[in-house]
Each structure stands twice: as C-alpha cells, then as structure tokens.
Amino acid sequence: xxxxxxxxxxxxxxxxxxxxxxxxxxxxxxxxxxxxxxxxxxxxxxxxxxxxxxxxxxxxxxxxxxxxxxxxxxxxxxxxxxxxxxxxxxxxxxxxxxxxxxxxxxxxxxxxxxxxxxxxxxxxxxxxxxxxxxxxxxxxxxxxxxxxxxxxxxxxxxxxxxxxxxx
Numbered sequence: 001x002x003x004x005x006x007x008x009x010x011x012x013x014x015x016x017x018x019x020x021x022x023x024x025x026x027x028x029x030x031x032x033x034x035x036x037x038x039x040x041x042x043x044x045x046x047x048x049x050x051x052x053x054x055x056x057x058x059x060x061x062x063x064x065x066x067x068x069x070x071x072x073x074x075x076x077x078x079x080x081x082x083x084x085x086x087x088x089x090x091x092x093x094x095x096x097x098x099x100x101x102x103x104x105x106x107x108x109x110x111x112x113x114x115x116x117x118x119x120x121x122x123x124x125x126x127x128x129x130x131x132x133x134x135x136x137x138x139x140x141x142x143x144x145x146x147x148x149x150x151x152x153x154x155x156x157x158x159x160x161x162x163x164x165x166x167x
Contacts, residue, residue, distance in 0.1 A: 013072040014139035018118040026068050033061045062086070071116060073137055075148050078156065080125075082116050082137070089116075091135065093156040097126040099149070102136045 036057055063086065071084040079092040102122035114131075117123075117138035123146070125135050139145035 013074050014141060014145050016071050016073070016116070016118045016138045017121070017140045017142075018068070018138075019120055022118060023068070026064055030061060030064050030068075033057050033064070068118070071118065073116070073139055073145070075145070075152055077152075080137075080149070082135075084116050089114075091125070091127060091130070093153045094160065095128045095130060096153060097128050099146070100124045100126070102138075 066086050067084060071082075074081040074083070076090075079090050080096075082089040082091070100123070102117060102120070102124040104120045112131075112133040114135045117136035119138040121142075122136045122138035123142070125137065127133055127135065137145075
C-alpha cells in the first residue's frame with residue numbers, strides 16, 4: 001500500500017521547523033552582515049584586510065542563508081542524510097543508539113554535538129561512533145519522521161540479526 005506524504009515533506013525530504021525568535025535573530029544577523037559590506041567599502045581605501053573582511057562577511061551570509069532556508073533531512077534506506085551548512089552529512093542507522101527529545105542546549109554545536117535543528121523542540125539522536133556523539137534535528141512533521149526513522153532502524157537491526165544468525 002502506498003503511503004501518502006504530508007505537505008511538509010517533498011520527495012522524501014523533511015524540512016526543519018524554526019523557532020520565531022531564532023528566525024528574527026538570524027534575519028537581524030544577516031541584515032547586519034549585508035549592511036557591514038558597504039560600510040567597510042565606504043571607509044575609504046580598500047586594503048587586503050578589507051577585502052578579506054568582505055569575503056568573510058559574504059561567506060557568513062551564505063552560511064546563515066543556507067542554514068535557514070536550505071537545511072533538509074532525508075531518511076534513506078540505510079541512514080539519515082542531512083543537507084545543511086553547505087555540505088552533506090550521512091548517519092547510518094546502525095550507529096544510532098538512542099533518540100530523545102532535545103531542548104535549548106541542542107541548538108548549539110560544541111564539542112561532540114552537532115546542531116542541525118532550528119528549533120528548541122528537536123530530537124537528539126545519540127550515535128555510537130563517528131565525529132559527533134549527538135546530533136539534533138527538528139523536522140516539521142516530527143511524528144511521521146519518528147515513525148519512518150524507527151521503522152528503518154528496526155529493519156536495519158533485523159537485517160543484522162538475520163545475517164549474524166546465518167554465520
């Protein structure tokens with residue numbers, strides 16, 4: 001039986017939910033970056049450090065725009081794919097240890113935590129190995145995302161159990 005996708009998922013992608021205060025903060029930060037470029041140019045002569053500063057501001061602006069508008073999650077056959085921060089990240093289901101509700105702390109990347117969430121109402125996924133121990137995601141259709149994720153994890157574990165019994 002074919003499963004209907006909600007209007008919040010397009011072609012298997014789940015888009016993140018964003019808190020209103022985070023949206024306001026990011027837009028103000030983006031506005032500050034855009035205003036800073038002509039201000040730096042207006043100051044007079046352009047030296048190499050001014051050009052470097054302008055390139056850094058443009059890079060930061062692109063990073064914020066990508067995080068705000070182009071982050072998406074995709075539950076693939078063998079893992080969770082995250083398209084964010086101008087890159088692609090892949091987390092296999094076999095490395096996922098637990099899934100818990102996140103909080104405000106999971107909006108920040110530090111140490112072995114990686115933030116892909118744009119809302120404090122997020123999911124914290126603990127990983128067994130890899131560069132990060134905890135990743136946070138905030139899909140707009142949280143229940144459907146969880147159902148598919150748990151189904152895929154169960155399927156992956158049953159495949160591994162079948163293979164280990166055969167050996």
